[in-house]
Amino acid sequence: MTDPLGEGIAASHLQELRRGTVVLACLVALRAPSYGYALLDSLKARGIAVDANTLYPLLRRLEKQGLLTSEWDTGETRPRKFYRTSAAGDTLARVLADDWVRLDEVIRELTTGKTSHEGDAT
Template sequence: MKDTDLLDAHRQELWRGTVVLASLLALQKPGYGYGLLDTLERAGVPAPANTLYPLLRRLEGQALLTSEWDTSGSRPRKFYRTSREGVRLAQELQKEFSAIDRALGRLATEAEADSGTTTDRDADSAAGPATT
């Protein structure tokens, strides 16, 4: 497997879980599937249509989204909105995401320290106290 293929596979796996949170956040303002795809794309969240629509159905089945049909246009469109339970879940997932980010930051800092590389803060500390 090429390095780029390996990176792409891991990147896809990393983003997979974030699409749920991103969708719950984005759909706090009602929207339909295609509009959500556009919103996620503009935010930098990769979400292929062939995975997003099944996700919307699953989240609706879990009562994390509500939906209604808009038949006023030339063709009916299903609008989704994050439910109260979905908003609560999104808030908890955001806390978890922040905790994961902090944990990874600590691990990266420890890895830098173990490898002997220094950050600017480390270099300042090693220089000793400032003299006046």
């Protein structure tokens, strides 16, 4: 994608916009246990590109905050740390997703000039 504003301005703002969405995406995706590399691939396949140098510190921070749990799988040649969303993480995911929907509605109204209630029978 080219940057119509030049000097990386659009890229910088897109990065900022996506930063919070990665937290929500991880919390939702990790409702089923996964290890970091598989999560990277899964998110990328869905259009959420995350650098490994961003994801792994994020996973450790979310775990430290009690939003993820982890356990080591040593049954394979190379041990892997599997992450899973905790109950607190699931609660936060629901809060963030609800706000995401609200914000999406507001942005749609601002960009189209129509409120979500226009056309409703009253």
